[in-house]
Amino acid sequence: MNASPWVRRFAINVPAGAEVLDLACGGGRHGRLFLEKGCRVTFADKNLSDVADLADTENVQLLECDLEDGQAWSFPAARYEAIVVANYLYRPHLKTMVTSLKAGGLLIYETFAVGNEQFGRPKNPGFLLREGELLEAVAPDMTVLAYEHGLDDQKVVQRICAAKKDGAALFYPLRG
Numbered sequence: 001m002n003a004s005p006w007v008r009r010f011a012i013n014v015p016a017g018a019e020v021l022d023l024a025c026g027g028g029r030h031g032r033l034f035l036e037k038g039c040r041v042t043f044a045d046k047n048l049s050d051v052a053d054l055a056d057t058e059n060v061q062l063l064e065c066d067l068e069d070g071q072a073w074s075f076p077a078a079r080y081e082a083i084v085v086a087n088y089l090y091r092p093h094l095k096t097m098v099t100s101l102k103a104g105g106l107l108i109y110e111t112f113a114v115g116n117e118q119f120g121r122p123k124n125p126g127f128l129l130r131e132g133e134l135l136e137a138v139a140p141d142m143t144v145l146a147y148e149h150g151l152d153d154q155k156v157v158q159r160i161c162a163a164k165k166d167g168a169a170l171f172y173p174l175r176g
Contacts, residue, residue, distance in 0.1 A: 003033040007084055010108045010146070010161040014039060018081035021100065024067060024088035026050060030108075034082070035059065044075075067093065075100040082106045089127050094137040103166030107142065109134060113149055115156035134160040141165060 003011070007030050014020065016038030022031030025043040028051040034041050040059040043051045046066050054060045065074075073096035080100050089111050101107060114130055117123035131149060138144065142162035149158045 001027060001029045003029050004086055004110060006110045006148075006159045006161075007033065007086065007108050010106060011037065011082075011084075014082045014106060019079055021075065021080045021083045023083060023085045023097070024090075026087075028054065030084045030086055034084070039082075042080075073097060073099065078102050080105055082108060085109045085111070087111050089129060094133075098138065098141050098164060101164040103164055105164045106145075107138065107160065107162050107164070109161075110157055110159035113156045113158040115151070119154050119156065128156075129158040131158075134158050138162045 011033055014034065014037065018034075018039045020031065020034040020039045020041045022028060022034070022041055022043050025031050025045045028043050031041040031043045031051070035057070042061040042063055043054065044063040044065055044067070045051075046064070048062050048064050051062060055062060068090050073093055075097070077099050079102070081102055082105060083097055083101060085108075087110070098107065112122055112128050114125065114128045116128055122128060135144065135147060138160065142164050144160060144162045146161045147159065150156065
């Protein structure tokens with residue numbers, strides 16, 4: 001499965017050699033995109049069978065972990081230049097995942113939003129973002145570079161790309 005257009009759009013801003021976390025990676029379609037760019041990628045999920053083919057690949061860390069075990073966010077502080085999350089929502093980590101980004105690091109996030117229940121799964125409101133929820137999650141620690149909420153090809157989604165404030169940069173260069 002190919003990386004989403006949203007992730008592709010902002011992946012170009014992550015330099016080769018960067019540390020990237022593909023959170024709730026599933027089959028790893030987004031982490032694989034960053035690997036192709038020459039990044040070092042941590043693939044994290046409860047079940048890593050769909051990325052097992054990467055076990056001996058250079059610049060890959062496979063991290064099997066239950067992201068919803070009730071434990072506090074356990075990823076290192078200020079480690080990653082980018083965190084990518086797609087089609088996954090666990091609210092207790094929304095605000096805390098920002099701590100794992102280096103200054104200037106990007107959060108590239110997209111998942112389902114309220115309204116999606118009319119088109120299919122997920123239907124449970126616990127797995128659907130409320131309007132503006134990603135904006136609230138990154139404030140005040142991040143600069144929003146792009147945000148969307150709406151209908152996209154028979155699903156309702158919310159997307160954000162935001163950069164962790166570094167105390168100096170007023171503008172973040174975007175390429176692509």
